[in-house]
Amino acid sequence: MTRHLWWLRRLAVLPVHLVIFAIAVFFLVKLVPGDPVRSLSGGQTMTPEQYEAARTALGLSGNVGEQLLRYLHNVVTLDLGNSVANGTSVATEMKTRLPQTAELAIIAMIISSILTLLVGFFVVLKPKNIVSRGLRSYARAAGALPDFCLGVAVIFVFYSVLHWAPAPIGRYDSLLNPPPRSTGFPLIDAALSSDTALLSSMISHLWLPELVLVIAFAPMLMKLFIRSLGQSVGAQATRFRIASGASRTTVALSIGRRALPATVAMFGTIFGFMLGGAVIVEQLFAMPGMGEYAVQAVTRADFIALQGFLLVVGGVSLLVFFLVDVINMLLDPRRRPGVTVEGA
Amino acid sequence: MTTTVPTATESTHVSGNEAEADLPVLDVAGLTITYPTEHGPFTAVDDFGLTLRKGQRIAIVGESGSGKTNSCMAIAGFLAPEAVVTAGKMVFRGQNLLARKPSPLPRRSPGLAVVFQDAMNSLDPVWTVGSQLGAVIRTTGKVNRKQARERAAEWLRKVGLHDTDRVLRARPYELSGGMRQRVMIALALAGEPKLLLADEPTSALDATLSRELMLLLVSLTEELGTSVLLVSHDIQLCQEFTDRTIVMRAGKIVEERESRLLAEQAAHPYTQGLLACVPTLDTALLDELPTMNGYLPEVAA
Amino acid sequence: MSGAASVQFTEVVRTFRGKNGAEHAAVDGVSLLVDETVRMGIVGESGSGKSTVVRMMVGLDLPTRGSVEYNGRPTSAMLPNELRAFRAAVQLVAQDTSSSFDPRRTLRDAVRRPAQKLLGMSREEADSEVDTALRDLGLEPRLANRKPHQVSGGQRQRFAIARALVVRPKVLVCDEAVSALDVSVQGSVLNLLKRHCAERGAGLVFVSHGLPATAFIADRLVVMYQGKVVEEGSVEQVMYAPRHAYTRRLVDAYRTTSRIGASA
Numbered sequence: 090m091t092r093h094l095w096w097l098r099r100l101a102v103l104p105v106h107l108v109i110f111a112i113a114v115f116f117l118v119k120l121v122p123g124d125p126v127r128s129l130s131g132g133q134t135m136t137p138e139q140y141e142a143a144r145t146a147l148g149l150s151g152n153v154g155e156q157l158l159r160y161l162h163n164v165v166t167l168d169l170g171n172s173v174a175n176g177t178s179v180a181t182e183m184k185t186r187l188p189q190t191a192e193l194a195i196i197a198m199i200i201s202s203i204l205t206l207l208v209g210f211f212v213v214l215k216p217k218n219i220v221s222r223g224l225r226s227y228a229r230a231a232g233a234l235p236d237f238c239l240g241v242a243v244i245f246v247f248y249s250v251l252h253w254a255p256a257p258i259g260r261y262d263s264l265l266n267p268p269p270r271s272t273g274f275p276l277i278d279a280a281l282s283s284d285t286a287l288l289s290s291m292i293s294h295l296w297l298p299e300l301v302l303v304i305a306f307a308p309m310l311m312k313l314f315i316r317s318l319g320q321s322v323g324a325q326a327t328r329f330r331i332a333s334g335a336s337r338t339t340v341a342l343s344i345g346r347r348a349l350p351a352t353v354a355m356f357g358t359i360f361g362f363m364l365g366g367a368v369i370v371e372q373l374f375a376m377p378g379m380g381e382y383a384v385q386a387v388t389r390a391d392f393i394a395l396q397g398f399l400l401v402v403g404g405v406s407l408l409v410f411f412l413v414d415v416i417n418m419l420l421d422p423r424r425r426p427g428v429t430v431e432g433a
Numbered sequence: 434m435t436t437t438v439p440t441a442t443e444s445t446h447v448s449g450n451e452a453e454a455d456l457p458v459l460d461v462a463g464l465t466i467t468y469p470t471e472h473g474p475f476t477a478v479d480d481f482g483l484t485l486r487k488g489q490r491i492a493i494v495g496e497s498g499s500g501k502t503n504s505c506m507a508i509a510g511f512l513a514p515e516a517v518v519t520a521g522k523m524v525f526r527g528q529n530l531l532a533r534k535p536s537p538l539p540r541r542s543p544g545l546a547v548v549f550q551d552a553m554n555s556l557d558p559v560w561t562v563g564s565q566l567g568a569v570i571r572t573t574g575k576v577n578r579k580q581a582r583e584r585a586a587e588w589l590r591k592v593g594l595h596d597t598d599r600v601l602r603a604r605p606y607e608l609s610g611g612m613r614q615r616v617m618i619a620l621a622l623a624g625e626p627k628l629l630l631a632d633e634p635t636s637a638l639d640a641t642l643s644r645e646l647m648l649l650l651v652s653l654t655e656e657l658g659t660s661v662l663l664v665s666h667d668i669q670l671c672q673e674f675t676d677r678t679i680v681m682r683a684g685k686i687v688e689e690r691e692s693r694l695l696a697e698q699a700a701h702p703y704t705q706g707l708l709a710c711v712p713t714l715d716t717a718l719l720d721e722l723p724t725m726n727g728y729l730p731e732v733a734a
Numbered sequence: 735m736s737g738a739a740s741v742q743f744t745e746v747v748r749t750f751r752g753k754n755g756a757e758h759a760a761v762d763g764v765s766l767l768v769d770e771t772v773r774m775g776i777v778g779e780s781g782s783g784k785s786t787v788v789r790m791m792v793g794l795d796l797p798t799r800g801s802v803e804y805n806g807r808p809t810s811a812m813l814p815n816e817l818r819a820f821r822a823a824v825q826l827v828a829q830d831t832s833s834s835f836d837p838r839r840t841l842r843d844a845v846r847r848p849a850q851k852l853l854g855m856s857r858e859e860a861d862s863e864v865d866t867a868l869r870d871l872g873l874e875p876r877l878a879n880r881k882p883h884q885v886s887g888g889q890r891q892r893f894a895i896a897r898a899l900v901v902r903p904k905v906l907v908c909d910e911a912v913s914a915l916d917v918s919v920q921g922s923v924l925n926l927l928k929r930h931c932a933e934r935g936a937g938l939v940f941v942s943h944g945l946p947a948t949a950f951i952a953d954r955l956v957v958m959y960q961g962k963v964v965e966e967g968s969v970e971q972v973m974y975a976p977r978h979a980y981t982r983r984l985v986d987a988y989r990t991t992s993r994i995g996a997s998a
Contacts, residue, residue, distance in 0.1 A: 323537065328547070329620070332630075333546055334546065346559050496916035497888055641779070642779065710918055714946055718950075
C-alpha cells in the first residue's frame with residue numbers, strides 16, 4: 090500500500106537536510122575571523138603545549154576533516170558543547186531560551202493565522218464593502234514595513250506618547266517573581282501557577298511586541314491567502330461543485346482545501362522570519378531569549394554558542410518546513426512525492 | 434455504424450402528470466446582459482428568451498461573441514458580479530431566478546446542473562471521485578454511506594466506467610481525459626437534476642468522441658426526464674441531438690426552429706451561411722471552401 | 735524561394751517515461767517525407783502522437799530512436815547556423831497561442847520580428863509584409879497594436895498564422911491552427927493557406943483531429959492512431975475506401991453529419 094506511505098519519503102529526507110545544514114553551519118562559523126584560542130586567552134603568551142591543550146578543549150584539534158566528524162558526532166548525540174565565554178552548557182541554555190522565543194513567535198503566528206482567515210474570507214466574499222477594499226489595500230502595501238522600524242515606532246507611540254504600554258524592559262514587571270518552571274513557556278507557566286498578578290503583567294508586556302510581529306508579517310500571509318482564495322472561489326471547479334448540487338459546507342471545504350496549500354507553504358517561510366523577527370523584538374523590548382544569546386555570542390566571538398544557536402534555530406525551522414510540507418501533501422495529493430499529473 | 438437519435442416532438446408528454454408536463458421547466462423572456470466598460474456599457478445579450486419543457490432538448494448555436502455562453506451562465510447564476518442582468522422573466526420550475534443575489538460565491542439552484550467544456554478544470558483536483566460523487570448523491574435524499582457508495586458505483590457504470598472500485602478511489606488527475614469527461618457527466622446527473630445546462634461539452638473532443646458523449650448524455654437525460662439546454666458552436670451536433678435550435682449572433686436571436694427542419698427551412702442568411710460553412714466530407718473535395726461572404730456582407734472578424 | 739527543404743522521418747520512435755517508470759511510446763515507428771511539394775494532412779485523435787510528430791518535424795524535440803533529417807542532416811546534430819536556416823524554412827503554427835506570444839510585446843512586433851531576424855528584412859519591408867498578411871487573414875491593422883491578451887482567441891490564432899506566413903517558409907506546419915476559429919472564419923483562412931502554399935510553392939503539413947478541414951487542404955492523408963501510422967494515401971482513397979478500422983470509424987462519424995448539412 091505504497092499509496093499511503095508518501096509522508097515516509099518526505100520524513101526520510103529530513104535527517105539528510107539536518108546533516109547538510111549542520112555541515113554548512115560548521116563551515117560558516119569557521120568564517121568568523123580570528124583565532125578563538127588567542128581571543129579567549131586575551132593575548133597571553135602560551136607554550137605550544139598549552140596552545141594545543143586549549144585547542145583540544147575547544148574541539149579544534151586535528152585537521153578540518155577530523156574536526157568535522159567529531160562535530161557531527163556531537164550534534165547527533167545532542168552534545169552542543171559548552172560556551173566558550175562562560176563555560177555553561179549550550180544545550181541547557183537552549184532549553185530555557187528556545188521556549189521563550191518560540192512562545193513569542195507561536196503566539197504571533199496564531200494571531201496572524203486567525204486574522205488571515207477572517208480577513209481573507211471577508212474580503213473575497215464581500216468584495217464591494219468599503220472595509221473590504223481598505224483591507225485589500227492594506228494587505229498589498231503593508232508587507233514592506235521592516236519589523237525593527239515598526240518596533241521603534243510602536244514603542245514611541247504607545248509607550249512614550251500614549252503611555253498605553255508598560256516600559257519595554259522585559260517580560261513582566263521587575264518586581265515580580267518568575268513563574269515556576271513546568272513547560273518552559275513563560276506565559277503557560279504563569280497561567281498554570283495561578284499567579285494572576287504575574288499573568289496580567291506578562292500579558293500587558295506582551296501585547297506590544299506581538300503587535301509588532303503581527304503587523305510586520307501577517308500582511309504577507311493575507312496577501313497570498315486573499316489571492317489564492319479569490320482564485321479558488323472563482324474557479325470552474327467551484328462552480329461545478331455548486332452546480333452538481335453539493336451542500337454549502339462541502340463547497341466551502343472544497344474551496345478551502347484548494348486555496349490553503351500556497352498559504353500554508355508561505356506559513357513555513359514566515360515562521361522562519363518570525364523566529365528572526367522574535368530575536369529582534371526581544372532586543373528591542375529587553376526580553377530574555379534566543380535573541381539575547383545570539384547577540385552575546387556574536388559580540389564575544391563565542392563560536393560554540395553561535396554554532397549551537399544556528400543549529401537549534403535551523404533544526405526548528407527544518408522541522409516546521411517538514412510539518413508544513415506534510416500538511417500541504419495532505420491537503421493537495423498532487424504534491425506528494427511520486428505523483429505525476431497527467432495532462433489533458 | 435450510425436445510430437438514430439429519438440427526438441421528443443412538441444406533442445408528446447413524457448410524464449403522466451398532465452399539469453406538470455404543461456408547465457415549462459424553464460421560461461425566459463427579455464433577458465439582457467450588459468457589462469460596464471471604459472467606453473460605456475457593452476451589450477453581450479439583447480432580448481434573449483426561450484421556453485423549455487420537460488424532457489425537451491434545446492440548443493443555442495452561435496460563434497464567439499454571440500452571447501450564447503452568457504445567456505447560459507445567466508440562467509445558471511454564474512455570471513461575473515459586474516454583469517448587469519435584466520429580464521422580463523426568468524423562471525425555473527416556479528423559482529424566480531432573477532431574485533438571486535449576485536455574489537462571488539453563487540448559491541445553487543436546486544434541480545439545475547451544469548456541464549462544462551473541459552473536465553480537467555471542472556472536477557475538484559484534490560478530492561477522490563468517490564467523495565465528489567458521494568457529496569452529490571447525499572443531497573438527493575437520506576441515504577447512508579453504504580447506499581451512497583453503491584449508487585455512486587451504479588452511476589459510474591451508467592456512464593460506461595466499469596472498474597468502479599478503482600475510479601471511486603482515484604483522483605481526477607489519475608484518470609484519462611475520456612474517463613474524466615464521463616465522470617463529469619456522472620457528477621452532473623447523479624443529483625437527478627430537472628435541467629441540465631451543457632456549455633460546449635464536446636468542443637475539445639474529436640468527432641467520434643463527440644458523438645459518443647452526446648449519445649450518452651441524451652440516453653441518460655431521457656432516462657431521468659431531464660430537460661437539456663445545449664450551448665455549442667457546432668451546428669450539426671445541435672441539429673442531430675436536440676429538438677429545437679436557437680441561433681444567436683452578436684447578442685441577438687436571429688433564428689429559432691425545430692432542429693431537424695433547420696437545414697431545409699433556415700430563413701436568416703446568417704444561419705444559412707453557418708450551415709454552408711461547416712466543413713464536411715463533401716466540401717473537402719472542393720477547390721475553395723464556402724465562406725460567409727456570400728451570406729452576410731459584414732461579418733465580425 | 736528556390737532551394738530544397740525536406741524533412742525526412744525514418745522509423746522515428748519517441749518514448750516518454752510514465753509515472754510508474756514504464757515507457758510509453760507517443761510515436762511508434764513513423765516514417766514520412768515532407769518537402770515543399772507536399773500537401774499532407776495528418777489526422778488522429780488526441781493521444782495519437784500527431785503533436786509529438788509535429789514537434790520533431792520543426793526541431794522542437796528529438797526522436798528517441800530513428801532519425802529526423804532536414805536536407806540530410808539529422809536534427810540532433812545541427813550547428814547553430816544550420817538550425818537557423820532550418821527554422822526559417824520550416825515554420826510552425828501551434829495550437830496553444832496563449833503561450834506562443836511574448837505578453838510584453840505588441841502583436842505587430844511579434845509578427846514582424848521573425849521576418850527581420852531570420853530573413854534579414856528591414857523594419858519597413860517587414861511591416862509591409864505584415865500588413866499584407868493581416869489583410870489576407872481578415873485582421874484589422876489596428877488590432878496589431880494590441881498585446882496578445884487583449885485580442886480574442888480566434889484573432890490570436892490568426893496572428894500566429896500571419897507570423898508564420900511572413901517568414902515565407904518553404905514548409906508550413908499547422909498544428910490545430912484553425913481549431914480556435916469560428917466556422918464563419920475558418921473557411922476563408924483555410925482557403926488562404928491553400929492558396930498561399932500553392933502560389934509560393936511551399937509545402938504544407940496540416941495536423942488536426944477534424945477530418946473534413948484536413949481533407950480539404952491536403953492532397954495526401956496520414957491517419958495516426960496510438961503512435962502509429964495506420965493509413966496513408968490520397969484524400970479520395972482514404973475518405974472513400976478506408977482500409978483500417980479506425981479510419982473507417984472516423985470517416986463514418988462525419989458521414990452521419992454530412993447527410994444533415996445543407997448542400998449549396
